[in-house]
Amino acid sequence: MPINYYIFLSIALFTIGIVGVLTRRNAIIIFMCVELMLNAVNLLLVAFSKMHHLKYAAQYDPRIGTDGQIFVFFIMVVAAAEVSVGLAIIVMMYRNIHSVDVNFLNRLKH
Amino acid sequence: MGITQILFWFLSVVALFSALMVITSKNPVYSVLWLIVTFFAISGHYILLNAQFLAIVNIIVYAGAIMVLFLFVIMLMNLNKETEPQKSRWLKMAGAVAGGCLLLVLVAALKDTDMKDQQALVNEGNIGLIKNLGKELFTTYVVPFEISSVLFLSAMVGAVVIGKKE
Numbered sequence: 001m002p003i004n005y006y007i008f009l010s011i012a013l014f015t016i017g018i019v020g021v022l023t024r025r026n027a028i029i030i031f032m033c034v035e036l037m038l039n040a041v042n043l044l045l046v047a048f049s050k051m052h053h054l055k056y057a058a059q060y061d062p063r064i065g066t067d068g069q070i071f072v073f074f075i076m077v078v079a080a081a082e083v084s085v086g087l088a089i090i091v092m093m094y095r096n097i098h099s100v101d102v103n104f105l106n107r108l109k110h
Numbered sequence: 111m112g113i114t115q116i117l118f119w120f121l122s123v124v125a126l127f128s129a130l131m132v133i134t135s136k137n138p139v140y141s142v143l144w145l146i147v148t149f150f151a152i153s154g155h156y157i158l159l160n161a162q163f164l165a166i167v168n169i170i171v172y173a174g175a176i177m178v179l180f181l182f183v184i185m186l187m188n189l190n191k192e193t194e195p196q197k198s199r200w201l202k203m204a205g206a207v208a209g210g211c212l213l214l215v216l217v218a219a220l221k222d223t224d225m226k227d228q229q230a231l232v233n234e235g236n237i238g239l240i241k242n243l244g245k246e247l248f249t250t251y252v253v254p255f256e257i258s259s260v261l262f263l264s265a266m267v268g269a270v271v272i273g274k275k276e
Contacts, residue, residue, distance in 0.1 A: 001118055003228040007220055009122050013129055013148075015213040020133035022205030025195040028184060029138060032145050035176070036129055039152050042168075046161050046238075047230045054231040066237045066246045072164055073247070076171055077258045081265035083176050087183050088269040094187050101195040 006047035013040035027090050027100045031083075038079050042072045114232050117158055125151035137191045138184050142177055149173045159230065161238030 013036060020033030049068025056064050090100060097104055128147040135141045149172045156165035197205075236242055247255055 001114070001230050001232050003225050003230050004220075005118070005122075006230055007225070008217065009125070011213060011216045011220070012126055015209050015216075016126070016129040016133060018212060019206055019209035022208055023133065023197060023202045025197050026138060026189070028180065028189070029133075029141055032132065032141060032180060035172070036132065036145065036148065039149065039168075039172070042164075043152055043155055046156060046159055046164060049237070050159050050161070050231040050235060051228050053235050053237050054229060057235070063237060063242060063246070065235075066242060069161055069164055069238055069243060070247060070251050073167065073243070074254060074258060076164075076167060078261070080171055080176060081261050083179060084265050084269045085272065087179055088272040091183060091186070092272055099195075100187065100189065103195065 003047060003051050006044060010040045010044035010047075013037075013043070025101050025103055027093070027102050027105075028087075030102065031086055031090070035079065035083070038075060042075055045069075045072050045075075114158065117154070118232075121151045121154040121158065124148075125155070136194055138189045138194060139181065142181050142184060145180075146173050146177050149177070156238075158232055159238065160233055160235055163238060163240045163243045 017033045017037035017040065020036065021030050024030055024033070045068050049065040049072075052068065053065030093105070094100055125148050128144045128151065131144040132141050132148065135144060149168060153165045153168045153173070156162070156168060
């Protein structure tokens with residue numbers, strides 16, 4: 001497949017994630033949209049790794065392009081750690097103010 | 111149009127549609143379920159690119175563990191359509207316009223790159239198989255792998271400390 005298709009698909013998914021962050025007020029949905037953005041980036045990294053593999057595997061190392069996929073693996077690892085801590089924070093916030101509305105969390109603004 | 115192209119377009123449409131449903135659903139539980147559909151479509155893309163290890167990890171870690179955690183938290187808080195806070199129509203429109211502008215800028219910037227003749231290797235190539243990735247992970251990238259285990263430990267301790275009752 002042409003790499004252009006993957007680039008535009010990932011851009012579209014990433015933008016949908018950004019629109020979700022900007023238009024929702026529920027903290028959990030905002031968090032899910034961040035996950036969506038991470039996944040868009042992951043998809044593009046895998047596509048680029050396969051592109052790189054196709055172009056240079058014959059001349060140089062036959063395993064070239066593996067780095068990109070390892071990087072995606074580490075992004076998933078970090079995302080999992082991030083989700084566990086982030087959801088713990090949201091649960092604590094819900095216990096204190098009985099809401100997950102981000103508009104109530106504007107004390108830093110004043 | 112071969113079977114690969116048909117699958118690519120089908121998975122792309124599914125991913126984009128379910129991603130749109132994530133941000134437009136009123137009920138948070140439906141948002142989570144649509145996000146799971148998105149992750150399955152992205153896993154399908156990985157399989158199409160022959161990155162089988164990442165496809166399986168994506169399904170197990172994302173669609174399995176992380177989304178179940180989200181669903182669990184949403185059901186714990188008993189969130190539903192009635193309790194869902196809504197932004198005003200103008201703010202929603204402003205957000206959509208801002209996102210659309212970003213999309214426009216990125217597409218315009220990348221439309222005329224010389225990537226046109228570059229192809230992503232679909233359906234073949236063995237760099238995405240577990241044998242190759244595991245070998246690489248435990249030789250070249252063994253130090254980051256061990257550091258990530260420390261990261262997980264600290265995340266676990268942090269989650270317990272934050273979530274603990276006073």
